[in-house]
Amino acid sequence: MFDITTSGELLAEFMAEVRDQRFDTTGRFHGPFASGAPAIFASQAARMGARVAYAGRVGDDGFGDLIVARLRDDGIDVGAVQRDLERPTGTAFVSYQADGSRRFIFNLAHSAAGQQTLDEDQLERLAACRYCHVMGSSLSSPAAIAIVRRLVARVRDNGGQISFDPNVRDELIERPGVREALLELVAGCDIFLPSDADLEWLAAAGEDAERTAQRLLSEQRMSLLVLKRAAAGCRAYTASEVIEVPGLSVEEVDPTGAGDCFGGALIAALAAGCELHQALRLANAAGAHAVTVLGPMEGCSDLATLEQRLAAVGETQ
Numbered sequence: 001m002f003d004i005t006t007s008g009e010l011l012a013e014f015m016a017e018v019r020d021q022r023f024d025t026t027g028r029f030h031g032p033f034a035s036g037a038p039a040i041f042a043s044q045a046a047r048m049g050a051r052v053a054y055a056g057r058v059g060d061d062g063f064g065d066l067i068v069a070r071l072r073d074d075g076i077d078v079g080a081v082q083r084d085l086e087r088p089t090g091t092a093f094v095s096y097q098a099d100g101s102r103r104f105i106f107n108l109a110h111s112a113a114g115q116q117t118l119d120e121d122q123l124e125r126l127a128a129c130r131y132c133h134v135m136g137s138s139l140s141s142p143a144a145i146a147i148v149r150r151l152v153a154r155v156r157d158n159g160g161q162i163s164f165d166p167n168v169r170d171e172l173i174e175r176p177g178v179r180e181a182l183l184e185l186v187a188g189c190d191i192f193l194p195s196d197a198d199l200e201w202l203a204a205a206g207e208d209a210e211r212t213a214q215r216l217l218s219e220q221r222m223s224l225l226v227l228k229r230a231a232a233g234c235r236a237y238t239a240s241e242v243i244e245v246p247g248l249s250v251e252e253v254d255p256t257g258a259g260d261c262f263g264g265a266l267i268a269a270l271a272a273g274c275e276l277h278q279a280l281r282l283a284n285a286a287g288a289h290a291v292t293v294l295g296p297m298e299g300c301s302d303l304a305t306l307e308q309r310l311a312a313v314g315e316t317q
């Protein structure tokens with residue numbers, strides 16, 4: 001039995017060396033780094049001691065070796081990480097802009113990541129978990145959506161809970177079936193982890209974030225909604241309370257992966273039996289730690305690192 005199962009894109013990421021670096025001009029890139037939103041989530045959770053299983057697909061190449069070795073080193077079960085003998089591992093090139101935004105070139109649909117399947121044996125094994133985490137970024141094609149749907153349904157049949165980080169991205173939302181799949185998961189998840197922008201996407205006309213959160217909590221299945229608020233920390237909503245936890249003050253080096261690490265730490269802490277407030281503090285610390293380190297998965301942290309960060313800010317949290 002796993003604590004947490006997750007599935008989705010595995011990719012090698014390359015980061016432009018300087019800000020505003022262009023893709024149509026020759027420049028230098030750092031990498032490859034193991035990446036993919038569900039992988040960052042999984043790494044964070046596993047480093048905190050959770051038993052994590054992963055389903056994904058990489059190519060039969062060096063990038064695939066790098067990613068599988070990284071997941072394994074973190075203690076993640078990679079029994080359902082497939083090797084594609086024909087297509088290369090997915091890649092992403094990222095360039096940070098002076099205004100803080102990011103530009104990407106992805107090669108996912110035509111890579112190994114875009115060919116992921118999940119056979120009945122793998123499904124059976126993975127669905128024996130307490131939490132199944134879904135990233136909105138993994139709902140990128142009809143085939144990927146079908147995998148998530150099967151996994152979610154089986155986990156639910158087994159009595160497990162679904163956590164969902166919508167990670168709504170403009171470039172994905174217009175693809176066939178993506179909007180419907182996102183809304184289906186909003187309606188069907190137990191734990192919902194939106195950012196401010198995700199909640200705006202779900203807001204009814206004239207509704208503020210507060211009202212949207214309360215409405216989702218009362219109308220949908222979810223019993224916990226945690227709003228990620230970047231440097232401001234997070235705010236959690238349950239049927240009986242609202243818990244606000246301020247962010248930790250850190251120097252931001254690389255924002256990539258903050259939300260994924262936040263989610264990984266939160267679910268790992270809940271799986272370990274932490275009460276909600278403490279789980280939120282650990283999640284905030286994981287998100288804050290992630291932004292201090294360059295590289296998508298390089299900022300994942302173990303429990304001792306998080307406790308040190310929290311001890312440094314004292315009992316103000």
Ligand code: ATP
Pocket residue numbers: 167194195227228229230231232233234247248249250252255256257258259260262283284285286287288291
């Ligand atoms: P991502 O860009 O990874 O998708 P997100 O939009 O899902 O991120 P954020 O709210 O940006 O989520 O970050 C997640 C969490 O990480 C925040 O709730 C907070 O706890 C922590 N965090 C993010 N940025 C900072 C920061 N600059 N300082 C301190 N904590 C931060």
Ligand code: MG
Pocket residue numbers: 165167195259260
């Ligand atoms: Mg996010």
